[in-house]
Amino acid sequence: xxxxxxxxxxxxxxxxxxxxxxxxxxxxxxxxxxxxxxxxxxxxxxxxxxxxxxxxxxxxxxxxxxxxxxxxxxxxxxxxxxxxxxxxxxxxxxxxxxxxxxxxxxxxxxxxxxxxxxxxxxxxxxxxxxxxxxxxxxxxxxxxxxxxxxxxxxxxxxxxxxxxxxxxxxxxxxxxxxxxxxxxxxxxxxxxxxxxxxxxxxxxxxxxxxxxxxxxxxxxxxxxxxxxxxxxxxxxxxxxxxxxxxxxxxxxxxxxxxxxxxxxxxxxxxxxxxxxxxxxxxxxxxxx
Numbered sequence: 543x544x545x546x547x548x549x550x551x552x553x554x555x556x557x558x559x560x561x562x563x564x565x566x567x568x569x570x571x572x573x574x575x576x577x578x579x580x581x582x583x584x585x586x587x588x589x590x591x592x593x594x595x596x597x598x599x600x601x602x603x604x605x606x607x608x609x610x611x612x613x614x615x616x617x618x619x620x621x622x623x624x625x626x627x628x629x630x631x632x633x634x635x636x637x638x639x640x641x642x643x644x645x646x647x648x649x650x651x652x653x654x655x656x657x658x659x660x661x662x663x664x665x666x667x668x669x670x671x672x673x674x675x676x677x678x679x680x681x682x683x684x685x686x687x688x689x690x691x692x693x694x695x696x697x698x699x700x701x702x703x704x705x706x707x708x709x710x711x712x713x714x715x716x717x718x719x720x721x722x723x724x725x726x727x728x729x730x731x732x733x734x735x736x737x738x739x740x741x742x743x744x745x746x747x748x749x750x751x752x753x754x755x756x757x758x759x760x761x762x763x764x765x766x767x768x769x770x771x772x773x774x775x776x777x778x779x780x781x782x783x784x785x786x787x788x789x790x791x792x793x794x795x796x797x798x799x800x801x802x803x804x805x806x807x808x809x810x811x812x813x814x815x816x817x818x819x820x821x822x823x824x825x826x827x828x829x830x
Contacts, residue, residue: 567618567625571655574763578653580616581627590692591727593658593763597692598727601683602761604651604664606676607634607641611649624654646670647749662759668749678745680759684727686717706740713740725764732758 566588569576576591576599578584584591584602591599604611611629618625631647633640648667653660668674691697701719711734715727729743737744747755 567616568622569618569625569653569655569660570622572658574655574658574660576653576655576660578625581611581613581629581651588692591660591761591763592689595689596725597687597689598684598725598763599660599682599761600685600687601681603681604629604649605679605681606631606647606649607636608677608679609634612644624652626650626652642670642674647674647676658763660761662761664757664759665754666747666749666756667754668751671751673751674749676747676749676755678747678757679742680745681742682715682729683741684715684717686719686725686727708738708740710734710738713738713743715740728760728762730760730762732760 565580567578567580569578573594574592576584577589579589581604583589583604584599589600589602590597591602609632612632614628614630616625616627627650629649629651630645631642631649633644634642646669648669650663650665650667652663655661664678666676666678668676686701686703699720701717704716704718707714707716711732712728712730715729717725719725731738731743731745733745735743736746745757749755
């Protein structure tokens with residue numbers, strides 16, 4: 543056989559996204575704890591982000607071109623301070639044809655908790671030989687159930703879910719409980735998603751061969767807005783470095799506020815009116 547007339551798809555071995563991991567990973571910080579699967583998703587009956595025994599996040603699922611990525615590895619720090627997983631794209635099809643073979647895109651997700659907030663860093667690196675258009679989706683939800691409901695108890699009467707408050711770079715999910723407590727889950731994204739509503743955010747990236755693109759997500763429980771997330775509002779840059787050493791400098795002449803923390807995965811936040819921070823080091827600093 544000469545192979546003439548045989549389409550390359552004939553030799554493609556289809557692969558589905560990795561099966562849901564049965565083992566869960568737990569992060570803890572003060573009154574906040576998160577239960578993730580091995581792929582860093584919040585899904586299923588047990589997946590959650592809890593704050594003071596209320597589930598402020600009941601779903602957080604990452605898709606690439608509408609497909610679940612394939613799990614490569616998952617690592618939880620010994621002190622349960624940070625969860626990192628490595629993933630790859632499955633075979634991606636468009637218009638019925640193979641558009642991108644598996645393992646051409648490497649995704650890394652890192653999560654940690656601090657100050658009633660879950661921080662996520664998402665990176666995408668391309669090993670493809672040509673430029674790729676990548677669509678990443680984050681599907682989220684907050685049911686605001688308590689620990690008893692999350693474990694199967696049914697309440698006859700519940701409080702009221704409010705309409706999501708969506709802006710250009712963030713969304714607020716809110717709930718008024720029967721105990722007269724107003725609870726919120728505030729999600730902020732950097733960069734601002736191409737599509738954002740009360741259930742999902744979509745990032746559209748054009749990635750050159752060998753290039754890495756980044757996205758950051760901040761999920762705050764019962765937090766007041768640190769910045770305007772309305773039309774044109776942008777969240778401040780978030781930077782995290784393993785360990786306690788942080789070296790950040792605001793642009794010359796730009797007033798800013800630097801917050802430091804003793805958390806094992808140190809957090810720095812600089813509000814500089816939308817301007818960039820100077821480059822530091824660590825796993826989160828490529829965004830600047």
